Amino acid sequence: MRGLWTTARVRAAEERVMAAVPPGALMRRAAFGVAVVAAELLAGRRRVGLLVGAGNNGGDALWAGYHLRKRGVTVTAVLLEPSRAHAEGLAAFRRAGGRVVDRLGPVDLVVDGIVGLSARGPLRPDAAAHVAGLDAPVLAVDLPSGVDPDTGHVAGPAVRAHTTVTFGCLKPVHALADCGDVRLVDIGLADALPGPDLLELDPADVGAAWPVPGPDSDKYTQGVTGVAAGSSTYPGAAVLATGASLLSTSGLVRYAGPAAEAVRAHWPEAICTGSITDAGRVQAWVVGPGLGTGLGSEQVLRTVLEAGVPVCADADAITMLANNPDLWDARDPDTPLVLTPHDREYERLAGPVGEDRVAAARRAADKFGAVVLLKGHATVIASPDGRTLVNRAGNSWAATAGSGDVLSGVLGSLLAAGLDPALAAACATRVHTLAAALAADGAPIPASALLHALPDAIRTTRTP
Numbered sequence: 001m002r003g004l005w006t007t008a009r010v011r012a013a014e015e016r017v018m019a020a021v022p023p024g025a026l027m028r029r030a031a032f033g034v035a036v037v038a039a040e041l042l043a044g045r046r047r048v049g050l051l052v053g054a055g056n057n058g059g060d061a062l063w064a065g066y067h068l069r070k071r072g073v074t075v076t077a078v079l080l081e082p083s084r085a086h087a088e089g090l091a092a093f094r095r096a097g098g099r100v101v102d103r104l105g106p107v108d109l110v111v112d113g114i115v116g117l118s119a120r121g122p123l124r125p126d127a128a129a130h131v132a133g134l135d136a137p138v139l140a141v142d143l144p145s146g147v148d149p150d151t152g153h154v155a156g157p158a159v160r161a162h163t164t165v166t167f168g169c170l171k172p173v174h175a176l177a178d179c180g181d182v183r184l185v186d187i188g189l190a191d192a193l194p195g196p197d198l199l200e201l202d203p204a205d206v207g208a209a210w211p212v213p214g215p216d217s218d219k220y221t222q223g224v225t226g227v228a229a230g231s232s233t234y235p236g237a238a239v240l241a242t243g244a245s246l247l248s249t250s251g252l253v254r255y256a257g258p259a260a261e262a263v264r265a266h267w268p269e270a271i272c273t274g275s276i277t278d279a280g281r282v283q284a285w286v287v288g289p290g291l292g293t294g295l296g297s298e299q300v301l302r303t304v305l306e307a308g309v310p311v312c313a314d315a316d317a318i319t320m321l322a323n324n325p326d327l328w329d330a331r332d333p334d335t336p337l338v339l340t341p342h343d344r345e346y347e348r349l350a351g352p353v354g355e356d357r358v359a360a361a362r363r364a365a366d367k368f369g370a371v372v373l374l375k376g377h378a379t380v381i382a383s384p385d386g387r388t389l390v391n392r393a394g395n396s397w398a399a400t401a402g403s404g405d406v407l408s409g410v411l412g413s414l415l416a417a418g419l420d421p422a423l424a425a426a427c428a429t430r431v432h433t434l435a436a437a438l439a440a441d442g443a444p445i446p447a448s449a450l451l452h453a454l455p456d457a458i459r460t461t462r463t464p
């Protein structure tokens, strides 16, 4: 499990550590780390260009340039605001033979020291003009300039980083936005940091939490998942969600709805019935994918919410909850509920997502007393108990029709197995992402291919 800390907390920790070490020590450590990674990326090539902004981020870049000069690398620097460039860093850079230029010429690597933790908004026009002309890979100092450190939001021109070197701890931007390969340099902040603001699961965390049968298990001990999804118009959603539940755990899966025949044809092991009223007992429900939003579907949702077991409410279930707030009354507030909206569904439910996806997920989790899984390139999972987890996909292979149905099926089976709902949501998201990447292997895939890659994805997390 990896923690991520917002800039306010990082700054507070830095102040505490700075008071106890010689002036400039933290920047030296940070800059040395940048130089080491730069040398690695150069792999013997010898030309580095620095883009240097007005603050300490630029100071890091200049000191990194100093260390690279000591290794015999040719280093040039563009000072975006010469009068505000970090004075000691600039003096050291010049002493070591670094040259200040108006524009970067041909280089093998660019070091982005335009702006770091103090970043607000996109790149300013002069910085954007320097970045637009780059064709060498970019090593970002702390974070790619132009990306918001706390939200990962990109509102305009921004640096696209091949690699990012950050210091002391990860910040939200590193999980919420594309920072390339992220390297963490220890500058001695760990003991000064409070608990993290966000968490990101490692595959091993997922593997450790994933329910697998023990020596005494039977088909009931892993939990029975109920799937209330699909319609005569959309039987595929039922097939995908039920299949995903079946492939995620060895527990039993019951399907209830108008797509029973289609589900039975694809998944003979599922217990299928045409109506929710005779579905039998389950330990968790998945409700919503392809269900429709008519009166009959509302009754299905009401029945599921009244069942007193954890519920994963997806797609049409979210739309119905948004359209008809009376449906909330059917829910026992002590029973876990996981809502899995994409942005448009979120908007129906709780208003615009806005630039801060973490804040949006937390707002809805508070408002509804539910775990909210806000889907995106970076999926944010907020629990009403305050925990927030993020999962960065790193690719878009899962952005295909039916992919959400698979996710809800996986999540439902983890809820049925008794996992903590926020952990279940994070594990399901991670495995879904892995399955998409494994199935795609470089080429677009339909959701059914993602579905069939689930066992391999789960295996990956369980391999030490």
Ligand SMILES: NC(=O)C1=CN([C@@H]2O[C@H](COP(=O)(O)OP(=O)(O)OC[C@H]3O[C@@H](n4cnc5c(N)ncnc54)[C@H](OP(=O)(O)O)[C@@H]3O)[C@@H](O)[C@H]2O)[C@@H](O)CC1
Binding pocket: 014, 015, 018, 026, 027, 028, 030, 031, 053, 054, 055, 056, 057, 058, 060, 114, 115, 116, 117, 118, 119, 120, 121, 122, 123, 124, 127, 141, 142, 146, 167, 187
């Ligand atoms: N503290 C420490 O111990 C350590 C800190 N370290 C390093 O310091 C970095 C933080 O440095 P920092 O706070 O000096 O500010 P920084 O991010 O360089 O910004 C400079 C100025 O840029 C401007 N600006 C704002 N937005 C902008 C935009 N979109 N595009 C262009 N410009 C923009 C804005 O100035 P303005 O023009 O608004 O007055 C702002 O003040 C941190 O990320 C890490 O690299 C490490 O050495 C480890 C130890």
Ligand SMILES: [K+]
Binding pocket: 057, 112, 113, 114, 115, 116, 140, 141, 142, 143, 144, 145
């Ligand atoms: K930067």
